[in-house]
Amino acid sequence: MTLVIHDATVVTVDAQDSVIYGGAVAIEAGRIAAVGPSSEILARYPQAGRIAASGKAVMPGFANLHTHLGMTIARGVFEDLSPPHKPPFTGGLSPIPLPPLDPEERSLISQLGVLEAIRSGTTAILEDWTGIEGYVEALAATGVRFLLAERAWDKAKGGIGDQGGFEVDRALGERCLRSIEALHAKRHGMAGGRISTGVSAWAPDMCSPELLRDLRALQQKLDTVATIHLNQIWGEVAAVKAVRGRLPTEYLDEVGFLNNRMIGAHCRCMEPREEALLGRCGCSVAFNSAIAARRGLSPRISELESAGCNIGMGTDNMAEDMVEVVRTGMFMERIRRADGRAPTPEQALRWGTLNGYKAMGFDDGGALIPGYKADLIMIGLQRAHMVPVMRVIPNLVHQGQARDVEDVMVDGRWIMRGGKVLTMDEERIIAEAGRIGRIAWKRLFDSRPDLARPPGFAPLS
Numbered sequence: 001m002t003l004v005i006h007d008a009t010v011v012t013v014d015a016q017d018s019v020i021y022g023g024a025v026a027i028e029a030g031r032i033a034a035v036g037p038s039s040e041i042l043a044r045y046p047q048a049g050r051i052a053a054s055g056k057a058v059m060p061g062f063a064n065l066h067t068h069l070g071m072t073i074a075r076g077v078f079e080d081l082s083p084p085h086k087p088p089f090t091g092g093l094s095p096i097p098l099p100p101l102d103p104e105e106r107s108l109i110s111q112l113g114v115l116e117a118i119r120s121g122t123t124a125i126l127e128d129w130t131g132i133e134g135y136v137e138a139l140a141a142t143g144v145r146f147l148l149a150e151r152a153w154d155k156a157k158g159g160i161g162d163q164g165g166f167e168v169d170r171a172l173g174e175r176c177l178r179s180i181e182a183l184h185a186k187r188h189g190m191a192g193g194r195i196s197t198g199v200s201a202w203a204p205d206m207c208s209p210e211l212l213r214d215l216r217a218l219q220q221k222l223d224t225v226a227t228i229h230l231n232q233i234w235g236e237v238a239a240v241k242a243v244r245g246r247l248p249t250e251y252l253d254e255v256g257f258l259n260n261r262m263i264g265a266h267c268r269c270m271e272p273r274e275e276a277l278l279g280r281c282g283c284s285v286a287f288n289s290a291i292a293a294r295r296g297l298s299p300r301i302s303e304l305e306s307a308g309c310n311i312g313m314g315t316d317n318m319a320e321d322m323v324e325v326v327r328t329g330m331f332m333e334r335i336r337r338a339d340g341r342a343p344t345p346e347q348a349l350r351w352g353t354l355n356g357y358k359a360m361g362f363d364d365g366g367a368l369i370p371g372y373k374a375d376l377i378m379i380g381l382q383r384a385h386m387v388p389v390m391r392v393i394p395n396l397v398h399q400g401q402a403r404d405v406e407d408v409m410v411d412g413r414w415i416m417r418g419g420k421v422l423t424m425d426e427e428r429i430i431a432e433a434g435r436i437g438r439i440a441w442k443r444l445f446d447s448r449p450d451l452a453r454p455p456g457f458a459p460l461s
């Protein structure tokens, strides 16, 4: 059945950033069939089901190009524990480890992340983690589009930014390669193609040249997308320099890992010659603005973009709010460039939608263009912080909030409607996640009395 959403403010994110006030979107068989003025579209589809959407904006859903859903367990705890940016470097991204979770707890916490993602208008997510097979069915049931990037590494001891040299564990690397292949064989294309799989290398200082070459070969064999945390922290850069005698991006280039279906997440502790290399290879960059701001680091997005990189956006750790990410990214770039006009809200919105879809290999999504996937959201504009709506894209990017998202559609199917998430039991997931959080953190601190709790930590009795 055809559906027409009419009398809406349609934000297309097409090549001209077209906005149609009093516009309509026709949806057929999971795809955008037509976009145009309401009278025209309604006349063209007289038999269609109709949704009157005056007072609402209709736009493509956000693409979260880099996240770890399970890290929502660490919200409020890890945000202020970043590693130092100058020597002496410490290993890992936090001096406190993530509390271990059993498979059921992990699945539930990941669903919590997806719930927040849907509520902020996200329709596509790149999930980078290990053991994704353990919660893939729960993810598929949420109705969101996923690129699942099972992670590989073969550094025997130590985490990102550790300065203790590199001891290779080939068996570990082999196991990771097999997990990526197994996930692909079993899950790629499931849920009518809504689930796809990719290849993830953890980070340049976590992977040997042999593993990176194997991962690149696997990416080609599976004909998919690859991703890696790249130039994330200064400790990583120092570790790669010490062991490989190269900068991280040069190291990847040397082993042949850079390609135009590769997503470098972060790209912030980077030399200009690395930016040029990434651009020349046509790589995508996941600009994870909110976590970057929390860490006090910023990538040079305009330089990366002019070098030829495709810029998308991600939430990374502890949060899934793409509304915040898009605004934070625009703010950060304006501060860094000392420019109150650029980037424009139109550019930032493109990073958060169309470019993310493109990077994930979903070339027919991320914009309201006929033939594209019907992955869209509706946003309530009749709000104290939104009216008057004279230029809707600046309103959305400068003033919009996640709670303005009222409806979310993926593949032509509503997964949130009128403010209610239809695919998940929201109340239960929130209650369970709170309970699991308390249990998991208590378990961790009970087993590790050496760990100091950050100030203001809730009692764990």
Ligand SMILES: [Zn+2]
Residues within 6 Å of the ligand: 066, 067, 068, 229, 265, 316, 317
């Ligand atoms: Zn990450």
